[in-house]
Amino acid sequence: EPExxxxxxxxxxxxxxxxxxxxxxxxxxxxxxxYRQILGQKVEFLVSFYNNEISEKSEIFDxxxxxxxxxxxxxTLKIRSTKLEDSAMYFCASSEGQGxxxxxxxxxxxxxxx
Amino acid sequence: xxxxxxxxxxxxxxxxxxxxxxxxxxxxTNDYITWYQQFPSQGPRFIIQGYKTxxxxxxxxxxxxxxxxxxxxxxxxxxxxxxxxxxxxxGGTDSWGKLQFGAGTQVVVTP
Numbered sequence: 152e153p154e155x156x157x158x159x160x161x162x163x164x165x166x167x168x169x170x171x172x173x174x175x176x177x178x179x180x181x182x183x184x185x186y187r188q189i190l191g192q193k194v195e196f197l198v199s200f201y202n203n204e205i206s207e208k209s210e211i212f213d214x215x216x217x218x219x220x221x222x223x224x225x226x227t228l229k230i231r232s233t234k235l236e237d238s239a240m241y242f243c244a245s246s247e248g249q250g251x252x253x254x255x256x257x258x259x260x261x262x263x264x265x
Numbered sequence: 266x267x268x269x270x271x272x273x274x275x276x277x278x279x280x281x282x283x284x285x286x287x288x289x290x291x292x293x294t295n296d297y298i299t300w301y302q303q304f305p306s307q308g309p310r311f312i313i314q315g316y317k318t319x320x321x322x323x324x325x326x327x328x329x330x331x332x333x334x335x336x337x338x339x340x341x342x343x344x345x346x347x348x349x350x351x352x353x354x355x356g357g358t359d360s361w362g363k364l365q366f367g368a369g370t371q372v373v374v375t376p
Binding site for chain 2: 155182184186193194195196199201206207209240242244249253254255256257258259261
């Protein structure tokens, strides 16, 4: 079964540093997403990306965040000047088309800001 | 997006059937009902989706009454590995690009 791959699985960074979380979506998928889940809380939508541009973003996704598809396979989330409250699991997802059923999530990157 | 309400937690024994009901009184005509499963430290996984009546796949069944104001996810003969959080999501074309997860239902299966 095709998978969404995320690296690293765990990242520790100092407050104020920049981090890049990487994702390899399923190869024939066209829509890409980032979600986050703070420990013990809900899974929260951050951003969706299609045709090399952001199609939707939440209020969480402010200027501190950016996404990029630098090549034909990777999809990255950059967090500039990390804060303690950015500590969370970050999940990448992809889908072939739009629609709830088509979402495949990765196993996540646990980001710890110290 | 339609608001959903589901139990916070449910306990079951191995081999039993688990039924989780989700209320969505404000469901719109174009909305679909979708259930996801999440294990600890993993991303959510799609289980099943339906619009009305009954949908069944190899993992679960989804029962939707005629008024569509609620739905029930049925997990037949659960095992320990079915211990997870189960999320009910309701939405249509205006929300395809941004899933909105609630708190979900923590299902704990014990021997």
